[in-house]
Amino acid sequence: MTISDVATEAGVSVATVSRVLNKADYPVRPETRERVLKAIEKLDFHPNELARSLLLKSTRTVGLAIPDIANPYYPLISRGVEDVASQHGYTVIFCNTDRDAEKSKRYIDTLLQKQVDGVILAGGGTDFTRASERFARLGTHVVFIGRPAHAWPSVRIPNADAAATAVGHLAALGHRRVGFIGGLSALTTSQDRFEGYTRSVAEHGLDDDERLLREGDFDEQSGYRAAASLLSVSPPPTAIFAANDRMAVGALAASHDHGLGVPDELSLVGFDDIPVVSYLRPPLTTVALPAYDMGAAAMGLLLQQFEGEGAGGSDGPAVVRLPARLRVRASTGPPPSTDRHPPTESKRRSIHGEPRIP
Amino acid sequence: MTISDVATEAGVSVATVSRVLNKADYPVRPETRERVLKAIEKLDFHPNELARSLLLKSTRTVGLAIPDIANPYYPLISRGVEDVASQHGYTVIFCNTDRDAEKSKRYIDTLLQKQVDGVILAGGGTDFTRASERFARLGTHVVFIGRPAHAWPSVRIPNADAAATAVGHLAALGHRRVGFIGGLSALTTSQDRFEGYTRSVAEHGLDDDERLLREGDFDEQSGYRAAASLLSVSPPPTAIFAANDRMAVGALAASHDHGLGVPDELSLVGFDDIPVVSYLRPPLTTVALPAYDMGAAAMGLLLQQFEGEGAGGSDGPAVVRLPARLRVRASTGPPPSTDRHPPTESKRRSIHGEPRIP
DNA sequence: CTGAAAGCGCTTACAG
DNA sequence: CTGAAAGCGCTTACAG
DSSP states (O other): OOHHHHHHHHTSOHHHHHHHHHOTTSOOOHHHHHHHHHHHHHHTOOOOHHHHHHHHTOOSEEEEEESOTTSTTHHHHHHHHHHHHHHTTOEEEEEEOTTOHHHHHHHHHHHHHTTOSEEEEESOOTHHHHHHHHHHHTTOEEEEESOOSSSOOEEEOOHHHHHHHHHHHHHHHTOOOEEEEEOOTTSHHHHHHHHHHHHHHHHTTOOOOGGGEEEOOSSHHHHHHHHHHHTTSSSOOSEEEESSHHHHHHHHHHHHHTTOOTTTTOEEEEEEOOGGGGGSSSOOEEEEOOHHHHHHHHHHHHHHHHHTTTOOOOSSOOEEEOOEEEEOOTTOOOOSOTTSSOOOHHHHHHHHSOOEEO | OOHHHHHHHHTSOHHHHHHHHHOTTSOOOHHHHHHHHHHHHHHTOOOOHHHHHHHHTOOOEEEEEESOTTSTTHHHHHHHHHHHHHHTTOEEEEEEOTTOHHHHHHHHHHHHHTTOSEEEEESOOTHHHHHHHHHHHTTOEEEEESOOSSSOOEEEOOHHHHHHHHHHHHHHHTOOOEEEEEOOTTSHHHHHHHHHHHHHHHHTTOOOOGGGEEEOOSSHHHHHHHHHHHHTSSSOOSEEEESSHHHHHHHHHHHHHTTOOTTTTOEEEEEEOOGGGGGSSSOOEEEEOOHHHHHHHHHHHHHHHHHTTTOOOOSSOOEEEOOEEEEOOTTOOOOSOGGGSOOOHHHHHHHHSOOEEO
């Protein structure tokens, strides 16, 4: 079923069929157009995009590389990318890299061969640096979600500031010993969140005790273990800040299994605001990231680049900065012995607001 | 950067380049092959798959239509599809239909134009019936995840039996009044799970009270509301079976907010075994579905069809049946007043095993 | 307003 | 062992 079948059926040339298909305003005699439309309908004809793309040098397809769609942080980002793409007639190819160099490379080759118009790279890992140079050299547009190693267009989140705000919230409640469960330390995201923690500890004069630091790998189990280990430190922390929600969920389970009430005996803060955490009991205080918007914005940046093709050098790569927001829920409260540092009235107010970062 | 650039660089014809690229065993003089390889390397050449696919009539691309990747049931299925696809050199295009006829149609047109070799249709909805006929007519292979309206190759789950087993588990614990929170009743999945509930209620002589039935829409909020409403029935159920985990998570939150201890005052069973539920406290008793395997099996069926191209009619469409498994965790226990129906020793044993269904 | 023809980047008989 | 040429299904100047 090709365009020439349609042409035959309608008794016109393929050029005419192509015109009624693609050029709404091209002058075609109304009754000719009508006949062509009828033929298309009758044959249930779908133009072969392969042939079209080959000629037009655009596939209207983009690649999205993420570590793992099964990680609950990514589905919403993906939806954002996908919705905006689909609204503009683009299609998305998914790649789960597992942050594995081998897999990443294979996917990149595939995307290149499929002639994608652009790629969105999320979840970091050092492999992306060389990859993005390759894409760029071959004329494929690149957008990062997160802080890229070099100057690429990107969608950014104030990871450090948000982490500092989260720890500040605990300090305002009267906590002095705040445990930290970090993510994979190779990732800029982890580094930034740790930096925010450190900064806030210094700023509020909290206990600067390296026995309060743990590194997880962003999943529930690592959070469970890290929390269990933190709780055996003496004196134990009265609050724990985890660098993502999944680890915080693990920490919540660990607290429960250790017989500690949250927030009465231990306060808990996560990061990401993945959908389930507001349904935990207690619901989790966390830093909400606009995951859907991050995906949507990344696709928006790509679209912008497609249009600006050959627009000439502007002032540096486009960067979209999206706000994070501390969502205070019931997993945080004053430490067990509040008499040492009763929160002042002004501090208490700041607890219940929803600081926007930045 | 095309194959003729490589040919020029290596001082051979494009035919030769094509041969070293695609025909490992085609006789090419070793030093010629060497020169071609060098040229490819030097130019970082990637063959344009568009041109290749146009000729070969295969894009090595498949479409995956799911309701919503942000629904935690689908990421694992997607991973299964994606991993198997990628292992065999196939690429996956994602489509979030939101079970919306308009969107589904748009996606189907897109997939058809992109000349995908096959599609995997998951999550049901009536739109797929016409869609799959269209695909088939145009030579695109179709595989369903779930029970298709007509005879298509599919990956199946014993929804009814598993639901019956889950309710049977509650009956064995001594429950007589078991509330049911169903999913969208238009879906075969929901219908099957409800049928299992009904069958088990009859089989174990449980209260057959339609005031114990609620319909949700598979998300946490609807589960919360349905549970809240069920708890106001008099007498209230001593256990609730929700047709999926997200609704069960909502029900757990509702129980908590109503001051009911789980499982002491109310037992709760979900369905799906999405990753987070084992980290809830109490961890949720649920029916585990092999989500990853379901995706992997679906892609496997597709691959099988690609190979069996023109193999001639076998005996009906291929169907892969995957087992479900009741995972008994701490959210289920005997009802508050066990004296009425103390579980027997044999029943208690059945509680702690992990029945495999079928 | 319409059509004939070139060409996008490949693969593969066919001929040598 | 290697190359010239046809052709996959389209789009678009160009000519009429």
